[in-house]
Amino acid sequence: xxxxxxxxxxxxxxxxxxxxxxxxxxxxHNTVSWYQQxxxxxxxxxxxxxxxxxxxxxxxxxxxxxxxxxxxSSELNVNxxxxxDSALYLCASSLSRTSGSYEQYFGPGTRLTVT
Amino acid sequence: SQQGExxxxxLSIQEGENATMNCSYKTSINNLQWYRQNSGxxxxxxxxxxxxxxxxxxxxxxxTLDTSKKSSSLLITASRAADTASYFCATGAxxxxxDMRFGAGTRLTVKx
Numbered sequence: 706x707x708x709x710x711x712x713x714x715x716x717x718x719x720x721x722x723x724x725x726x727x728x729x730x731x732x733x734h735n736t737v738s739w740y741q742q743x744x745x746x747x748x749x750x751x752x753x754x755x756x757x758x759x760x761x762x763x764x765x766x767x768x769x770x771x772x773x774x775x776x777x778s779s780e781l782n783v784n785x786x787x788x789x790d791s792a793l794y795l796c797a798s799s800l801s802r803t804s805g806s807y808e809q810y811f812g813p814g815t816r817l818t819v820t
Numbered sequence: 821s822q823q824g825e826x827x828x829x830x831l832s833i834q835e836g837e838n839a840t841m842n843c844s845y846k847t848s849i850n851n852l853q854w855y856r857q858n859s860g861x862x863x864x865x866x867x868x869x870x871x872x873x874x875x876x877x878x879x880x881x882x883x884t885l886d887t888s889k890k891s892s893s894l895l896i897t898a899s900r901a902a903d904t905a906s907y908f909c910a911t912g913a914x915x916x917x918x919d920m921r922f923g924a925g926t927r928l929t930v931k932x
Contacts, residue, residue: 709862738920747908747922748863761919793860808853809920811862 709812726781730798737779740795826923841926843909
């Protein structure tokens, strides 16, 4: 198991609500990336944080936002939830902001269900 | 949009047999990585191969990379029931190396 933790494990929300997901990165890692994984699909890159700044974003609307804290833990916030937001949300930490050059350590994920 | 495309989508084999999964991608890359995922849990990194490498080994895993064909393969030798999982390739684009693109994965089932 990696040292990356996520909370909560499962979450059920209603359409239109807001949600905050949390991630604690592997010790010593200054970069956190967030992914959305729909059922039967591969993870889709949402955005990455490096030293508390957003360092790249995938094709997700502005209602997906994030934060990284001085201890490199991170939050993913989603506003105005839609049914299609139902997915497994994964965070991954790495040693470098160039995630393509280093292995990423994934957390177990948060399963979000929007009804 | 997803960069890597794994093939086949699903693969079922007997324990002890070899499993080969393929990945194709579209744009130039710096590196390609393979990950394993068990039943909707977090992904586990298996191997990273750089664009200037052609083959890499790790235990029972062998990965090849052909940048001219924009393709990679993952071979698992002497498979075990515990290898049952989904396998994903992920690429870091040459122009934007922090944006990892995953394919839809190959679902491998190893029967005891």
